[in-house]
Amino acid sequence: MKLSQALKNQPKVLSLEVTTRCNLDCIYCTKKAKKIGDIDLSAELLEKISTQLEQFERIIVCGIGESFLYPEIYNLVQGNKAQKFSIVTNGTIPIDYKRLNANGNVEMLIFSIDALEQEVLNQISGRYKLESLLRNLDEYDKYYKENKVKINRVLNCTLNEHNLKEILKLVDFARQRGFGTIHFSFPRGNEKFIDDNQQEINNILKCAAKKAAEYGLYFADPYTTCCVYLKWVTPYMAINGDVFSCAETLYIDKKVGNIDDMSFSDIWLSENYRAFQNGEACKECKFLSNCRLEFKDK
Numbered sequence: 001m002k003l004s005q006a007l008k009n010q011p012k013v014l015s016l017e018v019t020t021r022c023n024l025d026c027i028y029c030t031k032k033a034k035k036i037g038d039i040d041l042s043a044e045l046l047e048k049i050s051t052q053l054e055q056f057e058r059i060i061v062c063g064i065g066e067s068f069l070y071p072e073i074y075n076l077v078q079g080n081k082a083q084k085f086s087i088v089t090n091g092t093i094p095i096d097y098k099r100l101n102a103n104g105n106v107e108m109l110i111f112s113i114d115a116l117e118q119e120v121l122n123q124i125s126g127r128y129k130l131e132s133l134l135r136n137l138d139e140y141d142k143y144y145k146e147n148k149v150k151i152n153r154v155l156n157c158t159l160n161e162h163n164l165k166e167i168l169k170l171v172d173f174a175r176q177r178g179f180g181t182i183h184f185s186f187p188r189g190n191e192k193f194i195d196d197n198q199q200e201i202n203n204i205l206k207c208a209a210k211k212a213a214e215y216g217l218y219f220a221d222p223y224t225t226c227c228v229y230l231k232w233v234t235p236y237m238a239i240n241g242d243v244f245s246c247a248e249t250l251y252i253d254k255k256v257g258n259i260d261d262m263s264f265s266d267i268w269l270s271e272n273y274r275a276f277q278n279g280e281a282c283k284e285c286k287f288l289s290n291c292r293l294e295f296k297d298k
Contacts, residue, residue, distance in 0.1 A: 006228040007277045010268050013229055014056045015236040017041070017063030019070040024090055025126035026114075028158055028187040029064065039239050040070055045259070049237070052264050053080055058107070060234065061087040068093035078102055086110060088156075090125075092132040097143035101151060108152040110183075115157075115166040116173055123162045137177050154181040159201065159222070161193055167204050168211060175215040182212055183220035188251050188287055227287065243267055245276040248285040 021038040022029075053059065059080065061067045067089050070076075077085050077100060086108040089095070100106055113133065114124045121128040144150060155174045157163065167184065174182040184205065186194050194201065205221060212219035227233055227246060236244045241259040244250040256272040267273055 001228055001231050003226060003228055003233070003282065004279065006231055006233050007279060007282075009232050011232045011235050012056055013058040013060065013232050013234050014053070014264075015060040015062050015234050017065070017237065017239045018061055018067060018073065018076065019065035020063065020239055021069040022064065022066045022090075023069065023092060024066070024128055026158075027124055027162075028160060028190060036064060038065075041072075041239055045241055046072070046076075048241075049259055049264075050079075052259075053083060055264060056083060058084045058086065058230075061085065062110075062236075063239065066090055066093055068095060074099055077106060081105055088112065090128065090133075091136050092129055093136075094132075095136055095139065097140055097151070098147065101149060104149065106151050108154060110154040110156050111179075112156050112158070113170065113173075114160070115163045116169050117166065120162055120166060124160060141178070152181075153179045154183055155179045156183045156185060158185050158187055159194075160187055160190070161197075164197070164200060164204055167208050171208050171211045171215070171217065174212075174217055179217065181218040181220060182208075184208070184222050186222050186287075188247075191286060245273060245281060248287045249276070249281050251287070254281070 018041045019039065020036050021040065061070075061073070061076070067073060067087050073087075074096070077087075081103045082105075084105050084107040087106065088110045089112065091111040091113060095109075111133070114128075115121045116130065118130050121130060140151070140153070155170060155177075157167070157170055159167075171182055205223070209219045209221060227248075233246050235256075236247065236250045237259060238244070238250070238255075242255040243257050243259060243262075243264070244254070245256050249255070256276065257267040257270060259267075262270070
């Protein structure tokens with residue numbers, strides 16, 4: 001579906017930030033710059049949005065923090081049986097897969113893995129423990145073997161100055177560990193790195209795509225990835241209730257409302273959101289250049 005078409009559709013998916021707590025210190029993370037402390041989604045705010053979650057078919061748990069450090073993560077998933085959940089995680093916090101997927105509504109787990117060499121991980125994330133990730137993946141294998149219930153798993157890698165030589169290794173790893181998709185993403189805010197190393201990045205990604213195809217892995221190329229999820233552009237609710245139309249408006253801190261003041265339904269009808277639907281944010285978006293091509297001459 002074209003972006004211009006997806007913008008017109010009322011979102012049936014919501015990206016929800018549940019915590020800013022994290023056990024890592026990634027070089028591309030915006031937490032330090034924004035001077036955000038360790039905060040969890042409050043019980044009051046969760047109660048406020050709980051009745052409104054019915055309008056969404058899918059919830060993506062994603063934010064500055066590590067999803068599995070949110071104390072209520074299991075209750076959140078179990079308490080919303082009608083919604084399908086995707087959860088972004090760095091993979092180092094133990095996951096109780098059986099408890100998490102008790103209702104069979106966990107659709108996807110996105111593991112952020114930027115390297116496989118501990119030395120490189122130390123340069124990127126500071127405190128990333130590879131053995132913790134491997135234990136989590138072993139636990140998934142055990143869960144699947146015992147329950148015959150599959151959760152789609154994505155390996156996501158944010159490209160940076162330290163891990164270009166890790167890309168092909170990550171494709172091999174994704175195959176070995178049974179991931180269905182491998183996704184490489186660019187670091188928003190560090191476009192200079194991409195420009196300075198474009199030829200090397202292009203060559204490596206071309207090799208990675210070929211290898212992924214040979215393995216039967218779905219390869220999400222950062223140059224062709226679009227912000228359309230199924231048939232919607234995913235809105236984002238931050239820890240304080242601020243609602244953003246998309247990833248780019250979140251990055252530039254241009255909210256369309258706050259759930260304390262407006263319902264989601266009211267936000268979709270607001271003047272700010274209508275402007276977004278007309279492609280205003282897309283024209284200057286620096287996340288995904290192929291998306292904004294639809295709007296460059298408008």
